[in-house]
Amino acid sequence: MDFLVATKVGGFLGPFAQILGLIMEAIFRFTSMFGVMNIGICIILFTLIVKVVMFPLTVKQQKFSKMNAVMQPELQAIQKKYKGKSDQESMMKMNVETKAVYEKYGVSMTGGCLQLVIQLPILLALYQVIYHIPAYVSSVGNVFYSITDSLLGTVGGNLQTLVEQLSEFATAHSVSMSMISNFTTEPTTSKVVDFLYKLNTNQWGLLQDQYHVIDETAIELIERMNSFLGINLATTPWQGFTPNPGWLLPILAGLSQWYSTRLMSSNQNLDDENNPSASMMKQMNIMMPLMSVFFCFTLPSGIGIYWIAQSVFTILQQWIINRHLSSIDIDEMVKKNVEKANAKRAKKGLPPQKISNNATVSLKQIQAEEERKEKELEAKKARTAEQVKESTEYYNKDPKPGSLAAKAAMVKKYNEKHNK
Numbered sequence: 001m002d003f004l005v006a007t008k009v010g011g012f013l014g015p016f017a018q019i020l021g022l023i024m025e026a027i028f029r030f031t032s033m034f035g036v037m038n039i040g041i042c043i044i045l046f047t048l049i050v051k052v053v054m055f056p057l058t059v060k061q062q063k064f065s066k067m068n069a070v071m072q073p074e075l076q077a078i079q080k081k082y083k084g085k086s087d088q089e090s091m092m093k094m095n096v097e098t099k100a101v102y103e104k105y106g107v108s109m110t111g112g113c114l115q116l117v118i119q120l121p122i123l124l125a126l127y128q129v130i131y132h133i134p135a136y137v138s139s140v141g142n143v144f145y146s147i148t149d150s151l152l153g154t155v156g157g158n159l160q161t162l163v164e165q166l167s168e169f170a171t172a173h174s175v176s177m178s179m180i181s182n183f184t185t186e187p188t189t190s191k192v193v194d195f196l197y198k199l200n201t202n203q204w205g206l207l208q209d210q211y212h213v214i215d216e217t218a219i220e221l222i223e224r225m226n227s228f229l230g231i232n233l234a235t236t237p238w239q240g241f242t243p244n245p246g247w248l249l250p251i252l253a254g255l256s257q258w259y260s261t262r263l264m265s266s267n268q269n270l271d272d273e274n275n276p277s278a279s280m281m282k283q284m285n286i287m288m289p290l291m292s293v294f295f296c297f298t299l300p301s302g303i304g305i306y307w308i309a310q311s312v313f314t315i316l317q318q319w320i321i322n323r324h325l326s327s328i329d330i331d332e333m334v335k336k337n338v339e340k341a342n343a344k345r346a347k348k349g350l351p352p353q354k355i356s357n358n359a360t361v362s363l364k365q366i367q368a369e370e371e372r373k374e375k376e377l378e379a380k381k382a383r384t385a386e387q388v389k390e391s392t393e394y395y396n397k398d399p400k401p402g403s404l405a406a407k408a409a410m411v412k413k414y415n416e417k418h419n420k
Helices: 011-032 039-081 088-104 114-131 138-153 159-172 189-197 201-211 216-226 245-267 276-298 301-326 330-347 355-395 404-418
Strands: none
Touching: 011 039, 011 114, 011 138, 039 088, 039 114, 039 301, 114 301, 138 159, 138 189, 138 216, 159 189, 159 201, 201 216, 245 276, 245 301, 276 301
């Protein structure tokens, strides 16, 4: 049963994919107890579990977004102040002032990134799990492995021969091999299982007619596991320009993604043209639904099920969060943020500080230093201008400017002035 290992993704995503596979396997076993053996249902329940676990981080991220909208006028004022200045001193001052604003409101400059950092590897790993369900959900994999054993028996256990025959079958019956690299040159039973997982109902019938050893019960079980509302979860909705039931997935994915992003941005001011984050959010509100439609058309339908479920649960979750945030007083939120910041300082053995006061003091000190330097520069310019004026008046007395007498008088006065 080397496919249970070979098709698993390695590297950084490997541990995430393995954990997600174990969760999917547990869900599949749980639903099987009630006679429900369906990968689509497992994906939906898995998405719900992830959303529930991530809910505290989501609330925290949304609070940060609301606080960020409050801080924007001050942050924009700092950016405007240092616009066009790229020297090191100006950059350092801008960073100090920006940090002071975040400290004033008791929030971290990286507070909005944590949820994305956690969710991204989960999302990427989940795609791999859905691409290779038999490798991660052993209850599903065992069924495909038994069929692989039967097929190998027809060619005397010669894996290379079987793979060559299946490759010819794929060409003859339009089986996509995009996710199975080096199928014929580096054959493994894991790749045979990946191949079988990609077959639709019609292709299973054709394969059974060719080999006559595939158990009818196993095919019925695979159809039961891998079909959701008449859609094969292992195949892509895009099968050409002829509409099919799978087209519903990318359409629903785009609509649900659009509404969820609209709800998520309702706590932010997107009408401020001077706010770069607002402009970026507007673009994301357009691009994300379009990306959802594209990916769900070209990736296996199981991805579309996840995408729709994720958006629907996000909408429900966002309704709850928006009601919660609308009842929160900003001043009270700042106060709690400062208290949490001081609690972290206490753990480090540092004394508590009135962060908002310190931020104000820092800003005043920076502004005072800036004003002092500007005054010194103006005074220096004034002294230089006065010296030029005095010299011009001294050397231009009496004779007509430009005459020999004027030049001689200028030399004489110069000598008199510097021989004193």
